[in-house]
Amino acid sequence: MLEEKYNLHxxxxxxxxxxxxxxxxxxxxSKDSRKEVIIKYNKVFPTGDxxxxxxxxxxxxxxxxxxxxxxxILKVLKESNYIVDLIESHEDFLKNNxxxxxxxxxxxxxxxEIIKEESTFSRTTFYSLLYHLVEALSYIHRxxxxxxxxxxxxxxxxxxxxxxxxxxxxxxxxLSYYSKKRNFGIRHRNALTYYFAPPEAAKLIHKKITPAYxxxxxxxxxxxxxxxxxxxxxxxxxxxDLEHSLKPIEREDISPKIKAFIYKCLKYEPKERPGxxxxxxxxxxxxxxxxxx
Numbered sequence: 001m002l003e004e005k006y007n008l009h010x011x012x013x014x015x016x017x018x019x020x021x022x023x024x025x026x027x028x029x030s031k032d033s034r035k036e037v038i039i040k041y042n043k044v045f046p047t048g049d050x051x052x053x054x055x056x057x058x059x060x061x062x063x064x065x066x067x068x069x070x071x072x073i074l075k076v077l078k079e080s081n082y083i084v085d086l087i088e089s090h091e092d093f094l095k096n097n098x099x100x101x102x103x104x105x106x107x108x109x110x111x112x113e114i115i116k117e118e119s120t121f122s123r124t125t126f127y128s129l130l131y132h133l134v135e136a137l138s139y140i141h142r143x144x145x146x147x148x149x150x151x152x153x154x155x156x157x158x159x160x161x162x163x164x165x166x167x168x169x170x171x172x173x174x175l176s177y178y179s180k181k182r183n184f185g186i187r188h189r190n191a192l193t194y195y196f197a198p199p200e201a202a203k204l205i206h207k208k209i210t211p212a213y214x215x216x217x218x219x220x221x222x223x224x225x226x227x228x229x230x231x232x233x234x235x236x237x238x239x240x241d242l243e244h245s246l247k248p249i250e251r252e253d254i255s256p257k258i259k260a261f262i263y264k265c266l267k268y269e270p271k272e273r274p275g276x277x278x279x280x281x282x283x284x285x286x287x288x289x290x291x292x293x
Contacts, residue, residue, distance in 0.1 A: 006029065024041045114157070134278070144179040146209050249262065
């Protein structure tokens with residue numbers, strides 16, 4: 001069915017997770033519309049080890065439930081232009097143990113790609129990025145979704161000739177959690193990108209997931225685009241004493257209130273982080289009024 005409707009081109013991502021699950025992400029083109037799309041293909045298969053396949057944390061049922069959540073969450077968030085569009089999805093776990101999604105190809109480039117070329121964001125680019133990020137994440141959290149894997153590679157932006165971010169798209173909701181529906185979303189699987197995941201990501205079981213999880217990642221991303229450095233030297237921030245190793249952001253063109261917000265996001269304890277990204281909205285709007293974003 002997939003090959004009948006789409007031409008698959010180069011492979012963007014190959015990821016083997018555990019011993020019984022892999023993901024492949026492709027650039028593709030619709031045979032009907034010639035439109036460029038992204039195809040995310042997931043394959044689940046038994047390992048032959050009955051105990052492992054039935055494991056509550058890493059077993060087949062847990063994995064298939066986790067895979068099912070991404071298209072469902074994308075449908076929950078479909079009204080926002082900040083979220084990558086789900087064009088169609090198909091699952092067949094009974095016969096072929098597979099699921100695939102056809103997604104909008106996010107315009108622009110990932111923040112990670114841009115930083116490789118530009119080193120850091122200018123004042124204009126940074127503030128316009130933050131404006132859109134506040135709007136996007138406040139919507140996601142208002143809808144009851146916690147992304148759980150925000151990183152420079154999962155945020156795409158378009159930047160115009162004046163260095164202003166004019167468009168932002170958040171991708172990859174495969175590890176997200178939806179708090180408004182019981183048992184919707186996986187709370188007990190590790191969701192982490194090194195240097196951008198919060199300390200609680202290292203825990204196997206999460207009794208409760210809140211926006212504070214994402215706010216740590218937001219702080220890490222903002223710190224990264226301003227300094228081209230990771231906030232902490234450890235890939236996984238598991239020691240509260242590391243808070244003292246956080247180097248200040250040496251940027252005179254960024255307001256003290258914004259810097260303070262970033263530092264607060266990067267606290268070890270979730271309860272010490274901002275209650276919401278909306279906390280900084282007033283300061284962001286004050287600083288971006290002249291940008292016409």
